[in-house]
Amino acid sequence: MSLWLYGLNALRIYTLCVAVFAFFELVAWKIVPAKDSPFNWNSITFALLFAMLLPYNISWWIIVVGGFIIIIIGKKLFGGLGAYPVHPVLLGFAILQVSWPSRLDYTAAATSLNWPVKMIEPMRLVKTLGSEAENLYHIQDLLLGKQVAGIGNAMVIFLFLGGILLLISRQITWHIPAGFILGTFLTGWIVHLINPVQFASPLFQLLTGSTIFAAFFLATDHTTSPVNRIPMLIYGFLGGLLLVLVRSFSVYYDGIAFVILLINLFNPLIDRITPRVIGLEEREYA
């Protein structure tokens, strides 16, 4: 899909990301051999997730710096796969976004594209125009990914299909995506009810930016998400809630990186809500 929309530039970013991430992973493994080997596809997954968040005209050195932050600092320094406290991809993305905001500006990147849609990031326009901005976008365009965003994080329909595939293959469970989407929708609805002029409608919140991408691909990362069912729902809901709050009341238009990093930090606390163990002695309950 990225190739269809962005042409060879998307291929360039994907291949560069994969190469850089694999290189850093191999280097890290050569220096400190660990059980988390470079051949478990984890760094490739990270590379693809990272690439999907990037604007299509990103410089090569941003990817190299991002790869270093994600693999070496975000992942390996914390102990590799299964041990990092926050999602490395989003840690790297957040650092880059703070360090070089102009390089990761989707709207600025999209100026050279000539699509028959409004070439401004939807949430950005909402910030300035209020919910009127919604009328400038067509829902089909938003669903198909014809909106200003990273090369792969806004193709709502296709990401949704990918999420369904993950669900069928049992790589993820339905709790986190459901919680996330529900959280976004409910909070977006409440915010919209309070001030319908200033804030976008809940459906618009769902269809723009990285909401679906985050719900299915970023928030569901095994290591940084809870494992019990009720905590997973709470975690997802919290993610959706924070997403709407960040979009509505902060300077960031999407802010997905900060939202996921925040809920990642909540994970150990939420995961203490565990079901009661069956088959203990009676005095345990007394």
Added chain:
Amino acid sequence: MINPFNYFFLQDSIPRYPTWEKDIHFLEDPEYVVIPLEYPGRILYKPTIKIGEQVYQKQIIGRSSLGHCIHASVSGVVKDILAIWTARSFHVPAILIHRNDKKAITVGEIFEQTGFAFESTNPVDKLKILGVISPWNRPGRWQEEADKSFPEVKKIVIKGLDEEPSIFLNGLIIQNYTIKISRGLSYLSNLAPRAEIILAVSNHNRTWATDQFGSLAKVQGIGQNYKDRISQLMVSKLTETNIPTISAYRTHGIAVLSAEYLLNLVDALDGKSPFIHKFLTVAGSEMKEPKTIKIPIGMTIRQVLKALDISDKTFGRILVGGPMQGIAQYTDLTPLTKTSHGLYLMSQQELPLETNLTCTSCGRCTRMCPVNLQVHLVGRYAEYGMFTDTTAYHTEACVECGLCGFVCPAHRPLIQLIQMCKKYCGITNEYPQQQAECGATSALERWELNFQNAASLDSGAAAGITHESVAVRT
């Protein structure tokens, strides 16, 4: 061939066998049997025979401190008594008997050995002498157990079904030996007149079983799902009592017996035979239908596979038990004992290429756990040696069903890690193992080699075995 989809599409279902062989096959007596003398945590027998002695089938060859007996499953000459590793990886003494064509003795003669008369002995003692450990007396691992008194048996649960998805033995037994099972049920109601007898059967057998045994026991149907059949949880549900996992059923006034046990009970109380034959189901991914067979106790896996004509090229690993709780065997010379209910032959494709990868906290184990343990945390604590920290997560509640390891995409030995935690923290219903180091892994192999070279065996000096080297702990 490795199927790449196996790595992406994670399996969540347990192997199911839609069909299985409905007949029970009787295998011929093997050339030799190896009879373990200890079932750790339960019973320890002292041999009552000497090396070189002729024994007859059904003859008593060992006795525990509380008078329980173990019997020769074939007639033959005792060639050796030495420590071996059993199917459950315990290091125990065992007797090796080489078969010859001498006839079996009768139950009357067994009782002559013990000095009792069959008719005048009470039923519980009869069971003791005929090798059937009843819930009314302690097995006799330690002497002091005799003094402990238990509450009266209020409920008896009879398992007419099998936990493991590849084992069909109890289900077949209640169908093939209906009359004997009815007799067994009436014996039980005589032994424990006030107890409520519950017969658990598979759902598809339920109406049939109600017709057959409805007057003798309360028939309960259990679903096909493995989670419903896990013994401890099933018994808790059927008897409506909370039985902590670390305590025995008997301390709650509940006895749990299997259909196979009923057969042995009937045989013993009728004076027909002691417990010397074992039913077991042989299954495997390469086999079309699981086969249930009857073997003399102490037959080795190699002999069973040879008798069934299964080539060792069709499987990659042997499990004693089923695919969920079975224990992988180091050698196919392991003898099958009273506690081996099945053989599962894993094919080469079923074996994971890589095992024990990093835990990614995906939590499939924790969500799958039937007793709601935080398995992923316990596994990690155990991996880094922090065993004492796991007590906060109640590892003692683990029923060792094996579901966590089954669903783990990283193929981590979770059940073994939990067992290590339990052992380390001393929360286990097995007695502490203090077993001496010795070159026991070679005992089985030596016997097999000796058997191939019969001349050196008869000289008795093979591999330096002397009567003095035989040391059995008491």
